[in-house]
Amino acid sequence: MNFDLTDEQEMLRDTFARFLDEHSSTVRVRKAQETAGFDAGVWSGLADLGAFAMRVPEDAGGMDLGLFDAALLMEEAGRTLVSGPLAEALVAARLLGQLGGQDALLDQAMGGQAVVTIAMHDIAAKPVQWIAGGAVAQAVVARRGAEVVLVTVSGSAEANLATTPIAEIDLASGETAVLGSGEEALATFAAAVEEWKLYIAVSLSGIGRQALKMAAEYAGERKAFGQLIGTFQGISHPLADLLCDVDGAKFLAWKAIRDIYDGSAEAGPAISLAYWYACDAAARAVAQGLHTFGGFGLSSEYDIHLYNLRAKGLPLVAGDPALMLEEAGRRLYAGEVPALPASGEVPLDFDLGDEARQVCAELAELFATKVTPEMKAKFHYSWEGYVPEVHKMLADHKLLFPGLPEHLAGRRISPYARIAAMGELERQGYNTPGANVAAMVAMMIDKYGSDELKADVLPRITGGDVLCSLGYSEPSCGSDVFAAQCKATQLEDGSWRIDGTKMWTSGANLSSYVLMLTRTNPDVPKHKGLTMFIVPLKTEGVTVQAVHTFQDERTNITFYDGVVIPDSWRLGEIDGGVKTMSAALELEHGGGFSKVMKAMIEAAVELTGELGIAGEVRTQCRLARSVAHLWISDMLTYRAQWSSVEKKPNHAFGPMAKMYSSEKFLSDSRDLLDLTAPVSLSRRAGPAGFLNQCYRHAAGTTIYGGTSEVHRSMVAERGLGLPRTRG
Known part of the structure; x- marks a missing residue:
């Protein structure tokens, strides 16, 4: 698995980022509005850096770089609101190089002396179209029936939503040269449109992320009611949601690029979904960003409005973005197969590797041969899906806790193979909370436990003989676990007496131990007086009472009345429970559904x-x-x-x-x-x-x-x- 760029790509991205930070500042973006939203200086500078030659084939004088390289540029272009039809120019230059016959114009396009753009719709059916960059373009590459043509025509700038150099042009009125005809030429053009969708998606992600960054910085400085507004969850939480969305839009585009490289059938629908999702996510991100600025966001003196307008103005030249969701539906469920651009080399890799596949195959074989239909009938996503025979079988094969380190899991496999194994257990329907919580408690004992716990309790857990539960929440504090009031009092002999109630102790009816957070010092702030223990559930003073949910699962409320345990069953320092608990909570975060x-x-x-x-x-x-x-x-x-x-x-x-x-x-x-x-x-x-x-x-x-x-x-x-x- 890899999310890293190559050294060359890091250098490429940094080079474009530095140039655009200097030459496509919001001051320059505002200045470009005076010339229909086109900055000739930025355009020329991008050409000098090789931007327009990136995707042009080598035999046509270009660099023939990959889709991912160009996507890195487009993300930076979105972040800095580049004033010009960059996505369109990239695909138009590639089309000129692929189809040939226009060497002089291609040289001018790569050199930044000419702007060449594309038409999104068949001009035989729709000769009058809105063209991105049409107000400054020397030529437009378009489909005309069974032909791909180059139209030499000029358009007039028109006031528009985002002050971009779009123009409505009658493409039937221009001088036309045929670049290619037939299925191959049409497929080449269609692939260029798919490439354009990817560039727009990553550009919108860049716009959305920058808008969120600006909003977060403002919320960290602006005060209202005597507080920084960033401390208000009504401000911070929508921004957090949108960060997931704009990153998700970019990752859909990244997935599509990798899918093209792999020849996956998911590539086509991934492109459509990346475009559709990015349009929606960016629009919501810039709107929330502007809203964070309050009334100042409406002022043209604040830059956030530039992002608001550009996020909507960038993609609409192609029409309603919702059509891309319909397109994705056809590609997923109606057999529509699009022409796709060549990907070039892709550093991204979401594959877990051969060892991961081998471990998954071993697990699948165990479930196929060792698990009976009667056992499978008990499987359930909740604790009630615990099957002791399956739990022990997995432990015996050193596959019960693949996510644990070797000395606990009993098997030496790579981290990615461990991840894959946990996924395979879930695919088999047996990635139960019981096993996951037992793994967490095992790690906590291994890290913070006494020699006694490591000798007596830890082997029972890792051997698959017992389960453990979590005693975090209480009836009065829910997810605010550090507000726990369940009391632990140290006795004269050094042992501890525990009194109180824990809520949502799922699996306590099946478990032998509970990992418990207790209040050991009520006279200090709530985060400072907590201590963690391992508490045996099958001991005097513990009562487990069922709580049933509408989800077809059982949880519990547990009562502790004078439960006495030795000090050796403590985890971590006295009153140091926050540190210990934080490590436990971190183990919970990161899994998805x-x-x-x-x-x-x-x-x-x-x-x-x-x-x-x-x-x-x-x-x-x-x-x-x-x-x-x-x-x-x-x-x-x-x-x-x-x-x-x-x-x-x-x-x-x-x-x-x-x-x-x-x-x-x-x-x-x-x-x-x-x-x-x-x-x-x-x-x-x-x-x-x-x-x-x-x-x-x-x-x-x-x-x-x-x-x-x-x-x-x-x-x-x-x-x-x-x-x-x-x-």
């Missing part, structure tokens, strides 16, 4: 087929939207995993992955339930019952493992640099 989201979509596809609505546009659009959310959830999770394994700076990537996927799981489960109504009301076996269960299951995913609000605060603080929003 992609596997169940994928299964949910597959069930919806099956059910819409049974209902006879699979061919309807509304059905394809709704399913395609869910696929976009699934793929973004995958990509955000990959980034979190990669950054953790490779020890990269982590700007709340784990919380982003968990929060985004849980929220989209919830909204999509609701939408797919609507789509397949009324049969989805039923809890009958099959796809209808599964969709019904997904809707009920999804509600809890935004709560356990840290609520979405907690994760939004983390994203706001660590991802956007906003001031702390939590007490």
Whole structure:
């Protein structure tokens, strides 16, 4: 797996970033508005840096760089609001190089002396079109029926939403030269349009991210009611949501580029979804950014409005972006196969490797040969899916805790193979909370536990003999775990007496131990007087009472009345529970719900087929939207995993992955339930019952493992640099 750029790409991006920071400042962008939104100096400078030759084939005098290289430029161009039709010029220059016959014009285009752009629609059917850069272009590459033509025509600048050099042009009135004809030429042109969609997607992501950055900086300086407005969750949380969205839009484009390189059938729909999603995400990001500035955001003196207008003005030359969602639906579910551009080399890699595949194959074989239908019938996403025989079998094969280090898991495999193994367990339906929590407690004991715990308790956990539960939440504090009041009092002999109540201690009815956060000092601020313990649940003074949820799962409330444990069962320092607890919480962050989201979509596809609505546009659009959310959830999770394994700076990537996927799981489960109504009301076996269960299951995913609000605060603080929003 790799999210890193090559050294050459780092240099390329940095070179363009430095140039654009200096020459496409908002001062220059405003100045360019006086010349219809075109900056000839920036254009010439980009040509000097080789921008317009990047995608031109070598045999036509270009650099023949990859899609990803050009995408890096386009993201910087979006961030700095480049004044000119850059995306269109890149694909037009490549078309001139591919189709040939216009060497002089191509040289001028690569040298920045001429602006060549493209028409989005067949001019045989629609001769009068809005053309990006039409007000400054010397020529337009267009499709005309079965031909690809070059039209030499000029357009007049017209006042428009974002002050860009677009123009409405009658392309039938210009001088025309045929560049190519027939299927091959048309496929080349169609691939260029797909390439344009990718460039617009990453450019919009750059616009949206910069708008969020500006808003976050302002919110970290502006005060209202005596407080920095960035401390208000009403300000910070929407920005955190939108950071996931604009990053997700870019990652959809990155996925599409990698899919093209791999020859994946997902490439075509990924392009359409990247474009559609970026249009929506950027529009919402710039609107929220402007809103953060309040009344000042409406003032033309503040730069945020430039991003607001450009985000909407950039893509609309091609028409309604919602049409791209329909296109994605056809590509996913109606067999539409687009022509695609060549990708060139792609450094991105989302594959976990051969070792990962081998471990997954071993797990699949175990489940196929060792797990009976009766055992599988007990599988469930909740604690009630715990099957002792399966749990022990996995431990015996050193595959119960693949995410743990070798000395705990018993098997030496790479971090990526461990990730894949956990995914395979989920695919098999046995990635239960019981195993995941046991792994977490094992790591906590290994890191903070006494010799006694490591000798007596840890082997029972890693051997698959017992389960553990988590005692964090309490009836009065919920996700504010550091407000715990469950009391631990040290006795004269050094042992501890524990009294109090814990809520949502899922699995306590099946577990032997609970990892518990307690209050050991009530006279200091809430974060300073906490201590963590391992508490045996099958001991005098512990009462476990069932709490059933509408999700078809059982959790518990647990009562502790004079429970006495030795000091050796303490984890970490006395009153040092925050440090210990923070390490435990970090282990919870980073997982997503992609596997169940994928299964949910597959069930919806099956059910819409049974209902006879699979061919309807509304059905394809709704399913395609869910696929976009699934793929973004995958990509955000990959980034979190990669950054953790490779020890990269982590700007709340784990919380982003968990929060985004849980929220989209919830909204999509609701939408797919609507789509397949009324049969989805039923809890009958099959796809209808599964969709019904997904809707009920999804509600809890935004709560356990840290609520979405907690994760939004983390994203706001660590991802956007906003001031702390939590007490």
